[in-house]
Amino acid sequence: MPRDSTTRKVVRKTPAPAFVRDADASRARILDAATAEFAAFGLAGARVDRIAVAADANKRMLYYYFGNKEALFLAVLEGAYARIRAAEGELRLLDLGPDLAVRRLVEFTWDYYLAHPEFITLLNNENLYHAKHLKQSARIRAMNSPLIANLRTIVRRGNEAGIFHASADALELYVSIAALSYFYLSNIATLSTVFARDLTTPSARRKRVAHMQHMVMASLVVRESDVPRSRKAT
Amino acid sequence: MPRDSTTRKVVRKTPAPAFVRDADASRARILDAATAEFAAFGLAGARVDRIAVAADANKRMLYYYFGNKEALFLAVLEGAYARIRAAEGELRLLDLGPDLAVRRLVEFTWDYYLAHPEFITLLNNENLYHAKHLKQSARIRAMNSPLIANLRTIVRRGNEAGIFHASADALELYVSIAALSYFYLSNIATLSTVFARDLTTPSARRKRVAHMQHMVMASLVVRESDVPRSRKAT
DNA sequence: GCCCCAGTTAACTATCTGGTTAACTATTTG
DNA sequence: CAAATAGTTAACCAGATAGTTAACTGGGGC
Secondary structure (H helix, E strand, O other): OOOOHHHOOOOOOOOOOOOOOOHHHHHHHHHHHHHHHHHHHHHHHOOHHHHHHHHOOOHHHHHHHHOOHHHHHHHHHHHHHHHHHHHHHHOOHHHOOHHHHHHHHHHHHHHHHHHOHHHHHHHHHHHHOOOHHHHHOHHHHHOOOOHHHHHHHHHHHHHHOOOEOOOOOHHHHHHHHHHHHHHHHHOHHHHHHHOOOOOOOHHHHHHHHHHHHHHHHHHHEOOHHHOOOOOOOO | OOOOHHHOOOOOOOOOOOOOOOHHHHHHHHHHHHHHHHHHHHHHHOOHHHHHHHHOOOHHHHHHHHOOHHHHHHHHHHHHHHHHHHHHHHOOHHHOOHHHHHHHHHHHHHHHHHHOHHHHHHHHHHHHOOOHHHHHOHHHHHOOOOHHHHHHHHHHHHHHOOOEOOOOOHHHHHHHHHHHHHHHHHOHHHHHHHOOOOOOOHHHHHHHHHHHHHHHHHHHEOOHHHOOOOOOOO
């Protein structure tokens, strides 16, 4: 697996011709390749050799940087969580009115899962193992999302404004918002097959998003008729 | 892996002492063991030898009856679908009023997934492979569920009775009902870890079911206030 | 000018894994 | 009852797989 030297960093110091040896870059390449491999085949189906080839690295390097296959898997999981947490952090939901904020969250959740199918696959796999890697990880537990706390605030504001039902629970709501997007995208292959209908088309997707928005808002808003499905309320 | 002869069928014909050799039973034992193994470890993580031991059969028998590992996996999937289809067939939703029928479907979906976690795991795994086994299976495509057709009827009745929104779509509704239960149960390990809250407790589950019922009904029923969360309407 | 060590390499290995061979046995059939 | 068939068994195998060994290399510090 000889690396193509033309693709490597060619940042010359002062005189030297050198290139080579960039530990961070090597590590990052391995992590990227591992993410793709674990997402495509799961932990058990993933092949260490294949990761090494895809990362354009010697297999020994995976062990040098990550220890073993399962530790590499955990590193991949941590990376995936770090990215979604970063994206969540950029949502400024509290700057929006309660109903628009919820709509925005639904939209964000859908867009994120759609753009990051590897997140779904990795999570499914980790759940197959009853989250045993995640449970070990202090890093992931430290990365708690602002979303639940924010959503609690949003629900409270909606209550105070008299537009949300008093019974709304932020955690349940969050899980449901995630569920509606996640299940559709995670199971799109079997659903399309079993229903003999292609759910991957743009029109099927648009329909899905509209349906989810309607469902979430209907469960929250006191008078559904105040929130037409097409309009984005303030 | 010698089978304990005392556990085997001892149905004597007329004179013979015989016992042994029950092809159907052997096949069934293998299929059961394979279901448990694939559900626990996924296709790639499952071990043919372990299935043989658990089935109390010689490994050669798996190949004799099913051909190879993937064909065995497909047989397991077909079995899982056959069972859920059978359960669905026993629901008599059309005998119920529209709103009660939908509530009943939500309840059934939850109960079934809860009682059959292997169904969830197997589906997740099959989706990892983009449903390639399912697509090959004429048997599964022939087993189409009555649910969607029935749900269409139910939605139409609800419309005609003026209690459901006209915009309700049966397929989207079905996917959403499945999603709300499935995601919670499928991802319960990672959700519990990340939110640092045990979602497996009876009280957490009760709360979830109530929330799902509320959400589904709110999205359908014209005036939410007519359908309090606790009452089962007719 | 040389030493040290993070980083890198090829070759190796022990074990596992899906699948096969071929012999054997109970049951059915003619 | 003999031959064919269906069902079962232990032993075997080749390729794959995660993980290891030990040697090497280039550059920064002295």
